[in-house]
Amino acid sequence: MMASQERVDAPWQQIRAQLPQFERADIVVGFPSFNNAETVKPVIEAVLAGLRQVCPDASVLLVNQDAGSQDGTPELVKGAVEGRMSVALLHRAARTATGMESRLSGAWPSGREEAFHSFLSATKESGATACAVIDPAVRSVTPDWMTWLLSPIMESRAEYVAPVFLRPRYEGSLTNMLVYPLNRALYGSAMRYHAGGGCGMSGRLADFYLAQRFWDERAVRSTMDICLTTVAIAEDRSLCEAGLGEKLIQSPAGGDDVSSVVAQTVGAVFYFMERYQDVWEHRAQAQPVLHTGLSYRPQPDRGPINIDRMMRGFRQGLRDLLPIWEIILSPETLSGILPLALIEKDEFRFPPQLWAQTVYDFALAYHEKVLHREHLLKSLTPLYLGQMASLVLRTQEQKPEDVEVCIEELCDTFARMKPYLVERWRFS
C-alpha cells in the first residue's frame, strides 16, 4: 500500500518540481511519446485547437512521459506548446526499460502502463475532472478528437470514452473475432475495443483505476486499452465510444509477432475473466454504447491479404500442435476442428460455433491451468489464423459492410454458447 502511494506521488512530485506555481488543473492531457519528432507538432496544435473548442476557459496540464526518445521529442513538445498551457516532461524510470515487450498498438513504446499510471496520478493529484490520453504517433489527430473524447465526460454523460476508428475491414481481426465477441457475450456491452490513438476518462474513474491492483500484473502489461475498457465495463461505469475517423500511424507496426500479440491480448481478456467471474456469470443481453463523433463503418482493404500464409499456419498447427490441443480442447471441439485439415482452400470455412467453442475451451484451460499459460495462449495462434482465413475467404468478394455481418453473427454465437462456458467454469 505504501509502495502504491509512493508510486502515485512520484510523478506528481516531478511535476511540482517543474511547475512550482502550479496548483490544480481542470483537465490533464497525457502524451506518451517515443521518437515522435515527425508528428508531435501537428498533434499538439490539434490538441490545443481542440481544447479551445471544448473548454476554452479550463486550466489544462499537459503531461508528456517519454520512453527514451533519441530525436528530442520532449523538447519539441515543450516548444510546440509555446507557453499556451502548463507542460510537465516526465521520463520513464530506467528499471523497467527492458525493450523486450511487444508493441501492441502501433507506435506505442513498451512501458505504456507506466505512462498511463503517471497520467492518472497527475489527474488525481491536480484534482482534474477529466483526463485525455493522446498518442503523438497518430498523424490523423484533429481538433475534433478532443471534443469527442472530453465532451461526454465534461457533460457527465460518460466516465470513460474509448475510441472507434474507421479502418479497413480486416484490420484488428483479433479484436473483431475474439476480444469483441467474447467480451460482449461476457459483460453485455457492445464496446468495440479499438486500441491506441486516444481515450478519455473522468477524474473519479482515474482515482478508481489507480486503486486497482492490475498495474503490476504481467498479464495486462502492454494491453492497457483492453484493461481500462474491461474494468470500466465490468465495474458498470457509464461508457461512450468516440468515432475518431482514421488512425494513421507515424510508423505502422507491420511485422509484429502474431503469437505474441495473441498471447498478450487474449491473456489480458482471460485474466479479467478470472477476476470478474461473479460479474460476467450474471450478465446477459448486450447493451448498446453511447456514441459520439463519426459513425463506424468498415473501410475497403489497403492492400492484398495473404490468405495462403494464414492457411499454412493453421494446417501446420493441426499437424504439429495436436498433442497440445488434445490437452486444451474438449473432444467434441477437437473432432470439429480435425476435418478442417482436409478441406480445400476455396471451400475452407471455420464455423462460428466451432470458433466460439474453441475460445471457450481455451478460457477454461487457462482457468484450470492445464498447461503453462504462455504456451497455452500462443498455441491458439494457428486456430486464430484459420478463423481469419475463413473470414477473408468468405467475404473477400463482398462489400466491406458484409464483414460486419459476419462479426455480428460471431457475437450472437458467442452469446448463445455462453451457458457452455458458465457451466464448465463453475465445475472447474
Add this chain to the structure above:
Amino acid sequence: MKEMWEDAMLEAFHETSRRLGLFLPKLLALITFLVLGVVVGWLVKMLLMRVLSAVRFDAFCERMGLMPALARAGVVQPASSLIGRLGFWTVFLVFTLMGIDALSLPATANLMGVLLEFLPNLLASAFLLLCGILLGNFLGEAALIAAVNAQIQEARLIAHFVRWGLYLFTGAMVLTQLGIAKEIVVAAFCIMFGGIVLALAIAVGLGGRNIARDKLERRLHRRRTEEDELTHI
C-alpha cells in the same frame, strides 16, 4: 559315559539357549523395525500426498509435461501418488536396513553406513533427473509452439532436438553425480555434444549457405512488402 553325554547335551542346550537368547531380541528388533517402517512409511506417504495435493503438484506436473511423458512410458498414476510411494519405500528401506544392522550379521556389517553415505548422492541425482525431465519437456514444448507459429516446417524436429538434448545433458549429470563411470560419461558426453555442434556447424556452413541467403533475402523483401500488412488488434 552317561555323565559325559549329559554334559554334552546340557552344554549344547545352554549354548543354543544362550545364542537364541542373544538372537531373539535382535530378531524382535528387526520385526519391530519392519513394522515401524510400514507405519512410518505409510504416515510419510499420506503426509506427502496431502501436502502435494494442497500445493496442486499434479496440475503443475501436468503443465510442465511430466505426466504426459510418464504416460507415454506406461506410468499412469498421478505424480503425487508416485512421490508418496517413493517416500514410503524410502522410509521402509531405511527401517529395514536398521533392522538388518540390528542383527549384527558379519555379511551385512557397515551396510547401513555405506548406504547412508550414498543416500545424498542418490537424492541429488533423483532431484536432477526430475528437474531435467521437467525442463526438457517445458523447453521442448516452447520450441515446438514457437517454431509452429514461425511456420518452420521442421518444428517437431527442432522440439525433439531441444527435448532430447536436455535429457542427454541431464543423464550425463545424473551419472556423474552417482559416480558411475565418471570419466567415461564426461568423455562420451563431450564427444557427443561436440560432434553434434560440429555437425550442425558444418551442415549450416556448407549446406545451408543458399538457404540462409534465401531466408535473409525473403526477410528483407518481406519487411518492404509487409508494411501494409494487417494489424491484429
